[in-house]
Amino acid sequence: MPDSGTIAPVSPLSNRLLAMNESATIAMAKKSRELMAKGFDVINLSFGEPDFQTPQYIKDAAKQALDDGYTFYTPVPGIPELRQAICDKFKRDNQLEYLPNQIVVSTGAKQALANAVMSLVNPGDEVIVFSPYWVSYEEMVKLAEGTTVTLAGSLENDYKVTAAQLEAAITERTKLIMYSSPCNPTGSVFTREELGAIAAVLARHPQVYALADEIYEYINFVGEHVSLAQFPEVKDRVITVNGFSKGYAMTGWRLGYLAARQDIASACEKMQSQITSGTCSITQRAGLAALRGGRSSADEMVEAYRRRRDLVLEIVRDIPGFKTPTPSGAFYIFPEVSAYFGRTTPDGSTINTSMDLAMYLLNDALVSAVSGEAFGAPDCMRFSTAAADDKLVEAFRRVKVSLAKL
Structure with a gap:
């Protein structure tokens, strides 16, 4: 026990830094990598990164x-x-x-x-x-x-x-x-x-x-x-x-x-x-x-992103409680997921927020996504579709199975 007269050290960090939040996308990617390092087969859909190589x-x-x-x-x-x-x-x-x-x-x-x-x-x-x-x-x-x-x-x-x-x-x-x-x-x-x-x-x-x-x-x-x-x-x-x-x-x-x-x-x-x-x-x-x-290489990638978007939407629209508009661009889906708030996980925890849901999916489905709070939309979640077709199919199969447990 410290002496009653001990004064807690004052943080040397600036107020501007203390007021800032860590990037949620980088934080979730970090958690995914930690699980991968332990041998878990995590499918990371949290990062906004093309899975294509830079053109030759x-x-x-x-x-x-x-x-x-x-x-x-x-x-x-x-x-x-x-x-x-x-x-x-x-x-x-x-x-x-x-x-x-x-x-x-x-x-x-x-x-x-x-x-x-x-x-x-x-x-x-x-x-x-x-x-x-x-x-x-x-x-x-x-x-x-x-x-x-x-x-x-x-x-x-x-x-x-x-x-x-x-x-x-x-x-x-x-x-x-x-x-x-x-x-x-x-x-x-x-x-x-x-x-x-x-x-x-x-x-x-x-x-x-x-x-x-x-x-x-x-x-x-x-x-x-x-x-x-x-x-x-x-x-x-x-x-x-x-x-x-x-x-x-x-x-x-x-x-x-x-x-x-x-x-x-x-x-x-x-x-x-x-x-x-x-x-x-x-x-x-x-x-x-x-x-x-020019942009011919970009146009080729866009066709792949379009196919992946359609593939994911076909699966996601069969998941109860997901409200998912059709994206017109980029490589994400952003479903409204509040239907799962208030539900209980198999271990007895309660899903109160999209962050809770993101962490549940990471640990139960081994699928990494980003909670909507970080994007100013706390009822939503972001999943990247910039992954190979087979990875996307497997990821959303896992998500559907995990959500059915709630």
């Missing part, structure tokens, strides 16, 4: 870059050739005109998002985040000492927030909105009409900026991808973030970028200059080859 022509470009001596520091916002290729991509795919000095290349799209939030948000600024949202959005806002205002899209509207909801949520303190399309975790895709209505709202509030996360742009099952920046009345207030991890299966390469008007791009460059500087030289040469090679 991109790997070859990286090898060539090594042989050619591209081993030195790069400019903070990216090598000029890559920034020009990104401009060409925006013109080709999105009908958007940018100059290379409006592009900032980062170590993954996550860093590009963080650069933008830290460059725009002051303490007390309100940031409207469309919910369900990717797990890191709220934590980035916390880091910038902003205030997150979540807007929840309804299940009936495929989880998409409406322009009317946005109009009602904007106050004099609103500085930024954040959303993704195609959406992680729901797979929902905003239509041209929906984004046009949102652009009209933003046009009436010139103090509000938008951070559009388009990392899943190429993984789209409904055809047209629309960028908010395509609406001229708001283009100068839209920061568009994209990258290579999903469409080109380059997760481990860590390469993303943003496009914004000049002063915002320069601010993001300044932020990055003090944290990481320019991203990996070899990775940038690989990204250059990826863009110059």
Whole structure:
């Protein structure tokens, strides 16, 4: 027993760190790996990672870059050739005109998002985040000492927030909105009409900026991808973030970028200059080859993702209590699972939350998924469909068996 006069040590950690949560997707993947290390046959559907190899022509470009001596520091916002290729991509795919000095290349799209939030948000600024949202959005806002205002899209509207909801949520303190399309975790895709209505709202509030996360742009099952920046009345207030991890299966390469008007791009460059500087030289040469090679390899992967989505939906819709909209993009399903709350597990525990359900499935079915709390949707769960067909069939067979025990 310590002496009654002993004073507990004060944590040396900063308040900003203590206020942050660990990424739920990374936490569940970590738990999965721990079980795998003990010999358990875990099927990990918690990570948003393509199971495809990076296309060979991109790997070859990286090898060539090594042989050619591209081993030195790069400019903070990216090598000029890559920034020009990104401009060409925006013109080709999105009908958007940018100059290379409006592009900032980062170590993954996550860093590009963080650069933008830290460059725009002051303490007390309100940031409207469309919910369900990717797990890191709220934590980035916390880091910038902003205030997150979540807007929840309804299940009936495929989880998409409406322009009317946005109009009602904007106050004099609103500085930024954040959303993704195609959406992680729901797979929902905003239509041209929906984004046009949102652009009209933003046009009436010139103090509000938008951070559009388009990392899943190429993984789209409904055809047209629309960028908010395509609406001229708001283009100068839209920061568009994209990258290579999903469409080109380059997760481990860590390469993303943003496009914004000049002063915002320069601010993001300044932020990055003090944290990481320019991203990996070899990775940038690989990204250059990826863009110059077009999107045929991405289109091939999309067809596989579409098949897997349909395969999983056919199984999941036979699971009682799962309400699962059809995703229009990305590689997830996001069922509403609250029908299982209040039920008892075989060992006598009670399922009170989607986190409880995720942990039950991990331990009983040996299937790893992510609870909806982390995405601002506590009644839901996210399962990745970026796995081989046989793995997906086996995973959801196990899930169905385990849920039947409740």
